[in-house]
Amino acid sequence: KAGVTQTPRYLIKTRGQQVTLSCSPISGHRSVSWYQQTPGQGLQFLFEYFSETQRNKGNFPGRFSGRQFSNSRSEMNVSTLELGDSALYLCASNPGIMNTEAFFGQGTRLTVV
Amino acid sequence: AQSVAQPEDQVNVAEGNPLTVKCTYSVSGNPYLFWYVQYPNRGLQFLLKYITGDNLVKGSYGFEAEFNKSQTSFHLKKPSALVSDSALYFCAVRDTNAGKSTFGDGTTLTVKP
Numbered sequence: 446k447a448g449v450t451q452t453p454r455y456l457i458k459t460r461g462q463q464v465t466l467s468c469s470p471i472s473g474h475r476s477v478s479w480y481q482q483t484p485g486q487g488l489q490f491l492f493e494y495f496s497e498t499q500r501n502k503g504n505f506p507g508r509f510s511g512r513q514f515s516n517s518r519s520e521m522n523v524s525t526l527e528l529g530d531s532a533l534y535l536c537a538s539n540p541g542i543m544n545t546e547a548f549f550g551q552g553t554r555l556t557v558v
Numbered sequence: 559a560q561s562v563a564q565p566e567d568q569v570n571v572a573e574g575n576p577l578t579v580k581c582t583y584s585v586s587g588n589p590y591l592f593w594y595v596q597y598p599n600r601g602l603q604f605l606l607k608y609i610t611g612d613n614l615v616k617g618s619y620g621f622e623a624e625f626n627k628s629q630t631s632f633h634l635k636k637p638s639a640l641v642s643d644s645a646l647y648f649c650a651v652r653d654t655n656a657g658k659s660t661f662g663d664g665t666t667l668t669v670k671p
Contacts (some may be wrong), residue, residue, distance in 0.1 A: 449601070478658070487663035488602075488648060501658040535601055543652060544590050544609045547659065549601030 447549035448474065451536050457556045463524040466553045470517050470538030476500075477548065478521040479511060482533040491534075494519055495541050526557045559583040560653050561591045561649060564633045564662035570583055581649030591632040592650040592659070593623055608632060619643070639669045642654040 450469040458464050471475050477503075479491040490503040494513035511521040517538075523530055533554050537547035561584045571577045583589055589607055594602040606617025608625040616622045625635045632649060649662040 451601075478647070480661075488661040490658050490660065493658055537602075544607075546592055546604040546607055547594075547602075548604070551599075551601045551611075554599075 449536055449538050451534075451550035451553050453454065453553060455554045455556075457558060458526050460526055460528060462526050463522060464526060464555060465520055465522045466534055466536075466555070468519045468521075468536030468538075468550060470519070470536075471485040471548055474540050475517055476539050476541040476547070477513055477517065478537045479519070479521050480535045480537065481505075482535055482552070483531075488535070490540050491521065496546055520552050523555075531555060531557045559649045559662045560589075560651055562648075562649050562651050562660050562662040564649055564665045566665050567663070568666045568668065571667070573641050573669050573671050576636050577636050577639040577643070577667065577668060577669070578660065579647050580651075581634065582630050583649070583651040585651055585653040587653045589611045590652040591623075591625060592652070593621070593632075593634050594648045594650065594661075596646040596648065596664075597620060602659060605634070605647075608657060639667075641669050641671055643667060 452467045478493040483490045492511050493501040497513045508524045513555045515518045533552045535552045536550045539545045539547050592607045596602045608615050613625045623635050625665045641666040646664045648664050650659045652659045
């Protein structure tokens with residue numbers, strides 16, 4: 446079974462630009478969650494999608510948005526990039542059942558210059 | 559609101575010695591508890607989980623964790639540490655009434671030969 450695939454793996458953007466990150470979950474998984482990981486802030490929850498609907502949302506500004514498609518693939522978008530958005534963005538999928546663990550992708554390393 | 563605390567940023571042990579990585583949590587309902595490990599430039603990998611039942615759960619790579627409801631703790635343990643266990647460890651909690659998982663800030667485990 447293929448794992449969670451995130452693309453691209455690395456990205457360099459300039460302040461003010463926007464970026465779209467992609468996540469393909471494990472086949473059959475309907476829930477996709479996004480996290481931001483930085484050395485100073487740890488792992489911060491961005492949002493979770495389940496069957497194309499945003500089910501939970503973290504405390505991030507509106508510049509951060511996401512969506513999920515009918516095939517469960519998900520994208521997250523960050524507009525008007527700031528230097529502080531530089532981070533490892535992790536996507537996690539699970540079947541959507543509460544007591545199941547998450548399966549993480551390798552992440553997208555975003556650097557904003 | 560749910561929360562997780564990993565009181566130690568860093569744990570150092572000698573190879574062959576037992577190791578403990580601490581985790582305490584707070585949830586309004588019953589918890590689902592998870593441990594994940596992260597190697598450099600990789601996503602998180604699932605180690606073990608507590609859902610219900612036996613308070614001692616066993617997971618991958620010889621790790622185990624003990625759920626203690628009265629102390630709201632879920633410490634990760636291993637009887638004999640290996641150098642290859644050196645990594646970043648995350649504890650996570652999910653309230654059975656909520657959807658999202660909350661992660662601790664992580665503990666860096668270093669096992670020295």
